[in-house]
Amino acid sequence: MTDLRTTYLGLELDSPIVASAGPLTGDADRMKDLELHGASAIVLPSLFEEQIEHETNEIDRLFSLHHDSFGEATSMLPEIDDYNSGVDCYLDLVEAAKSAVDIPIIASLNGTNIGGWLRYAQLLQDAGADAIELNLYAVAADPIVSGAALESEHFGLVALLADELTIPLAVKISPNYSSLSSFVVGLQEAGAAGVVMFNRFYLPDLDLETLDIMPRIALSTPEELRLPLRWTGILREHLSMSIAASTGVHSGYDVAKLILVGADVAMTTSALLRNGAAHLATIEAQLRDWMSEHEYESVTQMRGAVSRASSADPSAYERANYIGNLASYTSNFLGRSPISLRN
Numbered sequence: 001m002t003d004l005r006t007t008y009l010g011l012e013l014d015s016p017i018v019a020s021a022g023p024l025t026g027d028a029d030r031m032k033d034l035e036l037h038g039a040s041a042i043v044l045p046s047l048f049e050e051q052i053e054h055e056t057n058e059i060d061r062l063f064s065l066h067h068d069s070f071g072e073a074t075s076m077l078p079e080i081d082d083y084n085s086g087v088d089c090y091l092d093l094v095e096a097a098k099s100a101v102d103i104p105i106i107a108s109l110n111g112t113n114i115g116g117w118l119r120y121a122q123l124l125q126d127a128g129a130d131a132i133e134l135n136l137y138a139v140a141a142d143p144i145v146s147g148a149a150l151e152s153e154h155f156g157l158v159a160l161l162a163d164e165l166t167i168p169l170a171v172k173i174s175p176n177y178s179s180l181s182s183f184v185v186g187l188q189e190a191g192a193a194g195v196v197m198f199n200r201f202y203l204p205d206l207d208l209e210t211l212d213i214m215p216r217i218a219l220s221t222p223e224e225l226r227l228p229l230r231w232t233g234i235l236r237e238h239l240s241m242s243i244a245a246s247t248g249v250h251s252g253y254d255v256a257k258l259i260l261v262g263a264d265v266a267m268t269t270s271a272l273l274r275n276g277a278a279h280l281a282t283i284e285a286q287l288r289d290w291m292s293e294h295e296y297e298s299v300t301q302m303r304g305a306v307s308r309a310s311s312a313d314p315s316a317y318e319r320a321n322y323i324g325n326l327a328s329y330t331s332n333f334l335g336r337s338p339i340s341l342r343n
């Protein structure tokens with residue numbers, strides 16, 4: 001029997017197949033289903049910065065509104081507690097998840113401002129979360145904010161959370177940093193226990209009839225796996241922290257590829273939304289089949305076997321292969337033997 005066990009963020013998992021944040025991870029019954037079909041850990045949908053800001057503003061408003069009418073502003077706290085802006089529900093979700101399933105539960109925070117997060121991260125920890133995933137979901141739209149300034153803000157946030165929490169912190173990032181390798185190494189130095197590569201931005205579309213900008217959520221395709229595949233392969237040798245590969249994981253073969261290039265776990269959302277929780281069992285069976293066929297006994301044995309450091313052709317991860325690919329595509333297209341683009 002192949003041994004699928006792996007370690008992620010210091011947590012011992014039965015397999016490298018993790019259910020990433022999405023609609024299926026936001027309900028205790030669905031979580032039971034995910035566990036039943038083989039998820040080795042679950043990332044809850046995010047608590048969004050906007051929810052926390054809303055609650056913080058509301059607390060400020062209630063305090064200022066009643067400050068003069070009462071001797072002690074703290075006497076307002078029960079009323080404030082009654083105002084439910086979503087954070088309480090989230091804490092209930094963490095508790096419900098912990099009693100519904102035995103696998104680790106990773107709570108998720110989504111945004112980039114420091115705001116009141118520290119307090120909420122501690123509340124999530126107290127509610128029983130086994131780890132926290134911080135999703136640095138930001139679109140760098142302001143031309144006066146430099147990449148360096150933005151990254152330094154992100155490092156500050158990670159360091160603050162990592163210092164205060166006793167549970168591990170993973171950071172989910174986009175691929176849109178100018179020097180991705182340097183940024184990810186910086187996250188490790190700031191105290192992150194793992195990186196999740198990558199989150200997926202939902203890009204707006206334009207309705208040509210109404211001229212409205214429409215938010216569009218589209219599920220991923222297996223072709224999108226290549227981005228986490230490349231960066232996991234490149235970064236494995238530079239990181240002692242965990243790597244979770246996310247985006248485009250639709251089959252057990254995708255999971256096998258990601259482990260081979262160095263991932264500790266592979267996360268999936270779109271494939272489960274398309275095919276249901278039972279698809280986890282198919283993913284696991286495909287991974288086991290591939291491992292048996294290729295005589296791998298364990299995930300540990302496979303991990304990083306073809307990362308950039310171990311690969312026979314490290315340049316394939318980078319630019320060098322670009323010319324070769326263009327040449328062979330062109331020659332296939334024109335139906336003749338490969339041309340050299342150098343001459």
Ligand SMILES: Cc1cc2nc3c(=O)[nH]c(=O)nc-3n(C[C@H](O)[C@H](O)[C@H](O)COP(=O)(O)O)c2cc1C
Nearest residue numbers: 020021022045046135199200220247248268269270
């Ligand atoms: C409908 C939907 C809701 C999602 N909600 C969250 C969320 O709350 N927090 C988060 O970090 N990622 C969220 N994601 C992103 C997924 O966790 C995942 O990173 C992304 O979909 C790429 O993985 P995939 O190719 O397996 O779908 C969501 C994705 C979808 C499709």
